[in-house]
Amino acid sequence: xxxxxxxxxxxxxxxxxxxxxxxxxxxxxxxxxxxxxxxxxxxxxxxxxxxxxxxxxxxxxxxxxxxxxxxxxxxxxxxxxxxxxxxxxxxxxxxxxxxxxxxxxxxxxxxxxxxxxxxxxxxxxxxxxxxxxxxxxxxxxxxxxxxxxxxxxxxxxxxxxxxxxxxxxxxxxxxxxxxxxxxxxxxxxxxxxxxxxxxxxxxxxxxxxxxxxxxxxxxxxxxxxxxxxxxxxxxxxxxxxxxxxxxxxxxxxxxxxxxxxxxxxxxxxxxxxxxxxxxxxxxxxxxxxxxxxxxxxxxxxxxxxxxxxxxxxxxxxxxxxxxxxx
Ligand code: NAD
Ligand code: LMR
Numbered sequence: 001x002x003x004x005x006x007x008x009x010x011x012x013x014x015x016x017x018x019x020x021x022x023x024x025x026x027x028x029x030x031x032x033x034x035x036x037x038x039x040x041x042x043x044x045x046x047x048x049x050x051x052x053x054x055x056x057x058x059x060x061x062x063x064x065x066x067x068x069x070x071x072x073x074x075x076x077x078x079x080x081x082x083x084x085x086x087x088x089x090x091x092x093x094x095x096x097x098x099x100x101x102x103x104x105x106x107x108x109x110x111x112x113x114x115x116x117x118x119x120x121x122x123x124x125x126x127x128x129x130x131x132x133x134x135x136x137x138x139x140x141x142x143x144x145x146x147x148x149x150x151x152x153x154x155x156x157x158x159x160x161x162x163x164x165x166x167x168x169x170x171x172x173x174x175x176x177x178x179x180x181x182x183x184x185x186x187x188x189x190x191x192x193x194x195x196x197x198x199x200x201x202x203x204x205x206x207x208x209x210x211x212x213x214x215x216x217x218x219x220x221x222x223x224x225x226x227x228x229x230x231x232x233x234x235x236x237x238x239x240x241x242x243x244x245x246x247x248x249x250x251x252x253x254x255x256x257x258x259x260x261x262x263x264x265x266x267x268x269x270x271x272x273x274x275x276x277x278x279x280x281x282x283x284x285x286x287x288x289x290x291x292x293x294x295x296x297x298x299x300x301x302x303x304x305x306x307x308x309x310x311x312x313x314x315x316x317x318x319x320x321x322x323x324x325x326x
Pocket of ligand 2: 224
């Protein structure tokens with residue numbers, strides 16, 4: 001091994017996303033094939049035994065890059081010295097439940113986790129929140145970590161981005177790798193706006209009719225999470241784990257020239273998105289930092305969709321503010 005192991009904390013380690021995620025981290029897909037990792041798993045006390053079972057299986061994988069596994073039920077210990085934190089543990093939405101209903105239930109989890117990150121994480125900490133409502137959970141954690149640069153807190157919309165790539169590739173009959181500059185704007189919820197306004201295939205803008213966009217593409221991508229729950233009886237897990245891997249890998253290793261991806265990051269006021277909320281934007285990554293793509297022209301249709309999703313995020317922020325969670 002060429003370098004010291006990177007500490008990766010995963011919360012909700014015994015859950016279904018955890019089960020799909022941990023083996024991919026251990027196999028080197030999160031950070032790269034030359035980067036050893038130490039896993040720090042956080043669970044609630046009742047699920048520690050199940051996490052121990054997963055750790056036994058991780059041992060049994062004999063992963064060359066896996067330098068150790070520790071299991072905790074205390075956030076302070078789990079985030080001590082950690083470099084990458086994947087905040088997955090939360091209560092998943094079940095059939096018929098709206099994401100907004102989860103705000104109060106999950107808000108309480110992310111405050112102590114933000115405090116623990118502030119108290120003990122490594123100075124290069126990068127945080128990805130997956131647990132829903134992801135954007136606002138990230139805001140809660142970030143607001144309790146005043147000593148950590150705010151831009152280290154992100155929430156996951158890479159799954160939505162990947163869903164949009166998959167739908168558009170089917171429609172156009174091209175590979176997902178040929179599509180550039182798709183973007184997810186706003187909240188990881190049914191109000192999100194998957195935009196093809198700047199999308200390109202082979203350097204040419206994408207030509208799809210507006211009716212397909214409005215009645216098929218946008219609702220399919222935006223409501224995909226609910227469709228998976230309806231079909232599986234459980235929320236998406238392997239695809240969510242895969243997107244979490246993509247999000248961190250890109251954050252650390254960068255985006256390709258001439259392309260971007262999507263991530264929910266702290267708004268600096270770009271595109272009229274109120275400063276401080278954690279909203280999805282088209283982003284590039286370089287030098288271990290995500291940056292919002294600047295200077296894009298936003299057409300009228302896109303403007304209205306972005307504003308609607310951002311309005312939902314502002315409402316969520318106001319709700320958690322009233323609950324004293326930020
Ligand atoms: P799950 O119920 O299978 O697992 C959640 C795990 O979190 C459980 O093991 C539970 O014990 C644990 N947990 C609960 N509170 C905790 C705490 N305070 N600290 C540590 N662990 C805790 O759920 P899942 O299917 O793995 O989904 C996890 C979350 O990810 C859900 O909120 C789900 O809605 C969300 N999700 C987000 C996306 C996205 O794109 N952002 C996609 C899919 C799912
Ligand atoms: C998803 O997009 O698959 C999940 O966020 C759905 C959910 O509400 O758990």
